[in-house]
Amino acid sequence: MPVESIFHRLEALLPKVQKPIQYVGGELNSTVKDWDSAEVRWALMYPDAYEVGLPNQGVAILYEILNELPGTLAERTYAVWPDLEALMRAEGIPQFTVDAHRPVRAFDVLGVSFSTELGYTNMLTALDLAGIPLTAADRGDDDPIVLAGGHAAFNPEPIADFLDAAVLGDGEQISIAISEVVREWKAEGRPGGRDELLMRLAESGGVYVPKFYDVDYHPDGRIKRVAPNRADVPWRVHKHTVMDLDEWPYPKKPLVPLAETVHERFSVEIFRGCTRGCRFCQAGMITRPVRERSITTIGAMVENGVKESGFNEVGLLSLSSADHSEIADVAKGLADRYEGTNTSLSLPSTRVDAFNIDLANEFSRNGRRSGLTFAPEGGSERMRKVINKMVTEEDLIRTVTTAYSQGWRQVKLYFMCGLPTEQDEDVLGIADLAKKVIKAGRDITGSRDIRCTVSIGGFVPKPHTPFQWAAQADHETVDRRLKALRDSLRGDKQYGKAIGFRYHDGKPSIVEGLLSRGDRRVGAVIRAVWESGGRFDGWSEHFSYERWMAAAEQAGVDVAWYTTREREENEVLPWDHLDAGLDREWLWQDWQEAVTGGEVEDCRWTPCYDCGVCPTMGTEIQIGPTGRKLLPLTVV
Amino acid sequence: MQRLRVRYAKRGRLRFTSHRDISRAVERAVRRAGIPVAYSAGFSPHPKISYAGAAPTGVASEAEYLEIGVTTPCVPEQVKLGLDGSLPPGLDVLDVVEAGPGGLADRLEVSDWEVRLPGADRELAEVAVEKFLAASTVDVERLTKKGPRRFDAREAVLRLVVSEGTDRTAAQVQGRPCVILRMVVRHMTPAVRPDDVLTGLRLVADFAPPVPPEVTRLAQGPLDASTGALADPLDLDRDTTRGGEAGPAGEHVAG
Numbered sequence: 001m002p003v004e005s006i007f008h009r010l011e012a013l014l015p016k017v018q019k020p021i022q023y024v025g026g027e028l029n030s031t032v033k034d035w036d037s038a039e040v041r042w043a044l045m046y047p048d049a050y051e052v053g054l055p056n057q058g059v060a061i062l063y064e065i066l067n068e069l070p071g072t073l074a075e076r077t078y079a080v081w082p083d084l085e086a087l088m089r090a091e092g093i094p095q096f097t098v099d100a101h102r103p104v105r106a107f108d109v110l111g112v113s114f115s116t117e118l119g120y121t122n123m124l125t126a127l128d129l130a131g132i133p134l135t136a137a138d139r140g141d142d143d144p145i146v147l148a149g150g151h152a153a154f155n156p157e158p159i160a161d162f163l164d165a166a167v168l169g170d171g172e173q174i175s176i177a178i179s180e181v182v183r184e185w186k187a188e189g190r191p192g193g194r195d196e197l198l199m200r201l202a203e204s205g206g207v208y209v210p211k212f213y214d215v216d217y218h219p220d221g222r223i224k225r226v227a228p229n230r231a232d233v234p235w236r237v238h239k240h241t242v243m244d245l246d247e248w249p250y251p252k253k254p255l256v257p258l259a260e261t262v263h264e265r266f267s268v269e270i271f272r273g274c275t276r277g278c279r280f281c282q283a284g285m286i287t288r289p290v291r292e293r294s295i296t297t298i299g300a301m302v303e304n305g306v307k308e309s310g311f312n313e314v315g316l317l318s319l320s321s322a323d324h325s326e327i328a329d330v331a332k333g334l335a336d337r338y339e340g341t342n343t344s345l346s347l348p349s350t351r352v353d354a355f356n357i358d359l360a361n362e363f364s365r366n367g368r369r370s371g372l373t374f375a376p377e378g379g380s381e382r383m384r385k386v387i388n389k390m391v392t393e394e395d396l397i398r399t400v401t402t403a404y405s406q407g408w409r410q411v412k413l414y415f416m417c418g419l420p421t422e423q424d425e426d427v428l429g430i431a432d433l434a435k436k437v438i439k440a441g442r443d444i445t446g447s448r449d450i451r452c453t454v455s456i457g458g459f460v461p462k463p464h465t466p467f468q469w470a471a472q473a474d475h476e477t478v479d480r481r482l483k484a485l486r487d488s489l490r491g492d493k494q495y496g497k498a499i500g501f502r503y504h505d506g507k508p509s510i511v512e513g514l515l516s517r518g519d520r521r522v523g524a525v526i527r528a529v530w531e532s533g534g535r536f537d538g539w540s541e542h543f544s545y546e547r548w549m550a551a552a553e554q555a556g557v558d559v560a561w562y563t564t565r566e567r568e569e570n571e572v573l574p575w576d577h578l579d580a581g582l583d584r585e586w587l588w589q590d591w592q593e594a595v596t597g598g599e600v601e602d603c604r605w606t607p608c609y610d611c612g613v614c615p616t617m618g619t620e621i622q623i624g625p626t627g628r629k630l631l632p633l634t635v636v
Numbered sequence: 637m638q639r640l641r642v643r644y645a646k647r648g649r650l651r652f653t654s655h656r657d658i659s660r661a662v663e664r665a666v667r668r669a670g671i672p673v674a675y676s677a678g679f680s681p682h683p684k685i686s687y688a689g690a691a692p693t694g695v696a697s698e699a700e701y702l703e704i705g706v707t708t709p710c711v712p713e714q715v716k717l718g719l720d721g722s723l724p725p726g727l728d729v730l731d732v733v734e735a736g737p738g739g740l741a742d743r744l745e746v747s748d749w750e751v752r753l754p755g756a757d758r759e760l761a762e763v764a765v766e767k768f769l770a771a772s773t774v775d776v777e778r779l780t781k782k783g784p785r786r787f788d789a790r791e792a793v794l795r796l797v798v799s800e801g802t803d804r805t806a807a808q809v810q811g812r813p814c815v816i817l818r819m820v821v822r823h824m825t826p827a828v829r830p831d832d833v834l835t836g837l838r839l840v841a842d843f844a845p846p847v848p849p850e851v852t853r854l855a856q857g858p859l860d861a862s863t864g865a866l867a868d869p870l871d872l873d874r875d876t877t878r879g880g881e882a883g884p885a886g887e888h889v890a891g
Contacts, residue, residue, distance in 0.1 A: 007649070015694045015848040020652040028664075028724050256664060258650070258657045258724065310664030310722065342675055342683075 003035050006093055007101035013087045021259045022050035023084065025098035028256035029308065031067045031074075032100045038073035040183045042066050042175075043097055043107040043144065045126060047119030048538060050078040050098070054255060055263040057317070058113045058150060061250040062171050072179050075099035075107075079122040080129070082535055082542075088129060095130035104130040108182050110144040111175070114152035117515035118538035120159055124530040127162065134527065136164045136211060141193045147178070147207075154239070154286050155463040155575040158518035158526060160210035164198060167207055168578060169239030169286070170272070172248050174206055199230070208237040208578060215520055215574075221561065223519060223572040238579045239286065241619045245272060245293040249301050254309040265313035265346070266305040270298055270330065274319035275611075275621070277600040278377070279388045279590060280416065282462035283319055286580045288613040290604060291622045295326045295333070299630040302334060306343060313344045321347045322356050323604075325624035331362040333630025339365055352376060352391045357402045369407045371453075374399065375414035379429035385597040386421055388590075393433065397440050400452075404441040410451045411437060417481055418459040418473035418509065421595060427481040430454060431488040435495040453500035454489070456482065458509030462516050464580040466590035468573060471566040472513045478506030507545040511537070513563040514552070519574035522562065524555035581619075583612025637674055637684075638709045639735035641870055642702050642719065650726030651696035651852075659687065661727060662702065662719075669718035674705040688741045689856065692829065697853035698730070699747075701740055701869070736876035743858045743869040744823060746794065749830045751817040752801070752850040756843075761815045762798045764843035769796060774836040778826075785826060789836040792828035794864070795820040815845075820866070822859075 007024075014020035035041070044063055046053030053059065059076060066074035075097035080088065088094075094103040104110055104126065112123050127134050132143050139146075148156050148166040156166040167174050178201060185197045192199070201207040212233045216224040228235060242248055254266050271292040274284040293301075302314050316330070324330060334345055345363040350356050352374045360372055376391050378384035384391055400411050415430050434454050441450040458478050461467045482503050489499050514522060528551035529537075536542035552559050567573065569588055576584070586609075590600065600609060604621055614620050646653060653661070663683050666673045675681035684705035691697040704715075712732040720729035753761065768774060774790040796819045802812065821828055830851045837843040857869035 011649070012847055014652055019654075020694065021654065021657055024649040024652050026649055026724055026726060256661075256724075258653050258661055260656065260660065264660070307668065310666075310668035312663070312667060342681055 003102050003106045005101040006096050006103060009091060009093050010088075010096065010101060013084065013091065013093070016087060017084045018081060019051075019259060022078070023080070023098060024258075025101070027054075027258065028310075029253040030076075030099055030255055031063075033067060033073040035073065035100070035102065039071035039186060040069075040073070040109070040179045041107045042072065042074040042109045042111055042179070043077050043104045044074055045077045045104075045110060045112045045123070046079075047112055047114065047122035047126065048079050049081060049536070050257075050259060051261045052538075053078040054257045054259075054261045055267070056113065056115070057251070057267060057269065058115075058171060060255055061248075062111065062113075062175050063255075064250050064253060065172055065248075066175060066179065069176065069179060071183060075102060077104055077126065079119075079126065079536065085125060085129065085535075095126045105132050105143065107144045108186070109147055109178070111147045111149060114148055114150040116538060117152050117158070117512060118543075119152075120515065120526050121530045121534045121537055123159070124162065124527065125535060135161050137161075139164070139194065141190065143194075145182070145194075145197065145201075151283060151286065152516075154282070154578060154580055155516065155518075156208065156210065156578075157215075157520050157574040158515050158522040160520045161523040162526075163210055164194075165201055165207050165209045167240065168237065168580065170242040171240070172242050172250075174240045177204075178207065199232070202233050205234040205236075205238055206240060209233070210520075213577065221558075223574060225572060226574075226577045236577050236579045238617070239581060241289075241291075241617055242272070243291060243619060243622065245269070245291055246297045249293075249297055252301075252304060252308070254305050254311070256309045256311070263315070264311065265315045266302070266309050266311040267315040267317050268298055268301045268305065269293065269317045270321055270324050270327075271318045271623075274323070275603045276320060276323070277388050277590075277602060279386070279466040279594050280377070280419065280459060280462070281319075282465050285465045285582060287319070288581065288611065289619050289621045290323075292324055292624055294624065294626050295330050295628050295630060296626070298330055299333060299337075303337075303633060312342055313346060314338075315346050315348055317348060320351055322350055322353075322359055326626065326628075327359060328355075329629055331359045335362040335365050337630065337633050350374060352396050352399050354399055354402050357399065357406060357408075360403075360408070361406060369409065371410040371412055372403050372408050373412040373414065376433070377414065377416050378419060378426065379415055379433060380426040382597065383419060383422060383426040383429070385599060386594050387416075387419055388594065388600055390599060393436070396433065397436055400437050401440045401444050404450055405444045409449065410453065411441070412453045412455060413437070415454065415456045416459040417456050417485075417503075418478045418506065420461075420467055420470040422473065422481075424481055424484060427485050428488055430456070431485055431492070434489065434499045435492060438495045438498045448498070451498050451500065453502060454485075455502040456485070458504065458506050460509050460512045460516055463573065463575045464582055464587075466587050466594055468517070468587065469567040469569070469571075469591055472510070472563045473506070474560075474564050475506030475510050478509065482506070504540070508540075508543055510559065510563055511543075511545065511548045514548070514557075514559050517574070518562055521555075521557060525552045525557050528554050579616065581613035581617040583610065583616070586611050637705050637707065640704045640706060640710065640712060640715055641733050641735050641740055641873055642704065642715075642729060643731040643870060644700050644702070644723075645696075645698045645728045645730055646691065646700060647696055647698075647726050647728060650724065652694055653727070654693040655687065655690040658690065658700075658727065659685070661723060665719055665722035665727075666704065668722040669715075671704065671710065671715055671718060672707045674707045689744050689823065691853050695830075695851045695853065699853055699855045699857075701744065701856075703735060703740060731870060733870045733873040736873040738872065740869060743872065744856045746820055746822045746859045746866060747856040748854045748866055749817075749819045749821060750852045750854050751819065751830050751834070752852075753815040753817065753845040754812070754847055754850070756815040756845040758798065758800060758815050760841070760843050761817070761837075764837040764841035765796050765798050765817070767840040768793075768833070768836055771840060774840060776832050776835040776839065778832060778835070780826070787826050787828070787832075789828050789832045792822045792824045793819055793833060794822055794859075796833070823856075
């Protein structure tokens with residue numbers, strides 16, 4: 001069946017919309033493969049605006065890997081803004097890919113990458129525009145398999161009705177495996193239709209197919225059990241772990257957009273996973289164990305990426321980049337290589353210690369020393385023990401003093417509000433800390449020209465973390481504490497003017513909490529929000545708390561029950577049948593230790609504390625040092 | 637410091653690039669191509685690339701110009717190949733010369749525009765053009781960043797003719813007849829753009845095309861007062877730096 005580009009129809013609409021370039025594709029290093037000669041066709045969606053979705057590493061990596069397979073084709077699609085959505089509806093133009101502007105419904109698989117739950121409504125818009133029934137049960141053999149991935153897929157239950165399947169963990173190998181299953185099934189003449197294809201995927205234990213699992217509830221609303229409703233479907237579905245990152249040095253051909261995007265740089269993931277054990281951090285829990293990319297591969301990827309893209313900034317990504325076992329050599333080696341080239345280096349995720357300043361100094365050789373960011377996360381020593389973020393006030397003051405003394409002018413501090421056991425004084429402690437930071441900076445520099453910005457986010461308890469049982473703070477409490485903090489900062493005559501304060505109100509966190517720890521019954525809320533016009537929930541100008549609450553009421557869903565209610569040890573959680581490798585007993589024990597202030601060390605440097613991941617998943621910590629160094633490049 | 641003057645086209649779907657999009661793309665292409673671009677001094681060094689009179693977002697062009705400062709002398713033909721190969725297809729480098737004396741922007745006196753109006757009525761178009769040209773002034777209003785602004789769209793229009801061709805871009809069914817306006821417009825302040833002229837046609841004769849027009853800048857440059865023709869603005873550079881080797885003609889086929 002020939003599939004035609006819809007571009008000629010779209011083109012007439014583009015003069016009427018904002019930033020039309022985001023819809024035309026044609027990025028450097030993008031790929032358009034021949035439709036008819038491909039056996040398996042993927043549409044990969046990042047369910048947010050192009051400017052956010054294009055730099056997403058997950059989509060970029062899978063796009064490249066799938067397109068490298070001879071019989072497989074992959075194109076990208078993003079959420080269209082409401083102005084274009086309205087025009088597309090009026091003209092009957094379907095959701096399209098930006099690569100060859102093919103209608104999304106014509107693909108075999110629609111893979112949607114969820115970094116956050118706030119993209120759920122955008123997926124519904126895309127499905128609807130594509131002409132794909134919203135509910136998986138209504139889909140026929142001509143509809144693509146709608147497949148979710150990304151961190152939010154570790155609890156896909158709220159969107160279970162809309163999904164055919166979900167995949168947990170690293171996508172590189174499993175996407176190839178899925179492609180092969182689809183190819184075989186198609187080559188055999190699609191035996192058993194859609195149902196058999198899903199069955200073949202589910203049997204492996206590596207792909208979650210929600211419809212093959214039934215959820216029973218207790219009369220009080222708690223889940224009684226989640227059980228497969230077919231033979232050969234495993235009780236639990238496991239996450240995927242790529243063990244050797246050096247074998248997967250993607251992106252090799254970075255996409256370079258014409259439109260402006262949120263990250264204008266070439267990014268290299270220097271390691272995956274984190275075992276610092278911060279109890280609030282879902283990413284750190286679900287991506288274990290730590291697997292480093294070697295210094296040699298990092299160097300080669302940076303060299304290639306800069307050459308292929310022309311970007312003038314390189315980001316070394318990971319959950320805590322300064323923890324790479326050879327980060328000092330990586331930093332020095334890259335700084336040497338790119339000194340004087342106007343190529344700048346950045347290390348986005350950093351921790352509080354002086355070593356970090358040395359790294360930042362290396363990376364700022366080419367440019368100015370403007371701002372450094374640290375994340376103590378908790379305002380008081382007690383709070384930081386609860387979340388297992390082991391930074392003392394002394395550490396922080398010593399670190400910022402070093403930073404200010406070496407010419408850094410601004411320090412940004414990240415915190416959270418609404419953490420378990422938090423009291424008003426824990427949040428007010430942030431103000432004291434910020435004032436001490438400014439005082440230390442003024443003392444060491446003898447200058448008043450230094451600043452500190454406090455940036456604070458609302459804590460949302462996440463699945464597969466020790467805080468998965470915790471009660472989320474209600475938004476009134478969060479707002480009250482934030483207001484008290486703001487007053488304390490602004491009211492300070494001596495230091496107030498040197499401290500910036502950035503925060504959001506507590507309401508969006510409640511919706512995020514509902515979606516994070518929700519079960520299948522929350523799907524009705526998402527659908528009702530979408531039907532009443534909910535779009536782009538990650539954008540404050542589009543997000544409406546009232547719309548979410550009204551939809552919850554309409555669907556008979558008690559938001560507080562899902563968010564501010566603490567769970568008992570034995571309550572079946574909606575994601576218990578999805579295996580991130582973490583031992584449930586260990587998580588519970590760690591939750592209990594959080595409340596009593598017990599600390600957990602990092603298992604990279606201390607003995608294993610049995611979180612359960614490595615034995616369950618057959619994985620192991622993979623870190624250096626390799627002892628290698630980066631050699632100078634002959635031609636820069 | 638050697639300065640290179642570049643003529644480039646934005647074609648097809650890349651006509652939806654904004655000026656800022658193009659400047660980012662050019663900066664990256666310059667790095668990819670390994671052109672030894674000079675940087676400004678100071679805290680945040682910027683590559684020395686300057687642009688002259690960029691066509692608006694959504695408008696295609698066969699004649700956009702920019703100037704690159706380089707730290708070591710380059711062979712223009714090599715820069716042309718390198719830069720073109722490093723830019724995405726649709727941003728195409730057509731000509732590179734070493735800058736001679738005199739500013740480039742001063743030479744870009746007029747633009748030659750092609751405006752395709754799919755589905756428009758040719759007779760109505762001709763009547764409207766006739767009325768427009770017969771008027772001494774045609775005041776139009778355009779929403780600018782500073783709010784609505786009224787100005788005369790007539791004086792800047794040196795030439796305006798109606799012809800007919802077939803649809804070229806993908807927006808319409810290939811091969812269907814299509815009204816084409818050709819207009820030579822003098823660069824003034826405020827700038828009179830083809831859509832201002834279309835607004836003028838609507839005002840004088842109620843002429844309104846059914847779908848958005850497809851606009852292409854075919855050329856810009858100095859006006860030869862004796863012939864009324866447009867000259868290649870880079871010829872002057874070629875005359876002074878290479879002794880008058882001919883460049884490409886003024887018109888290219890839009891992609």
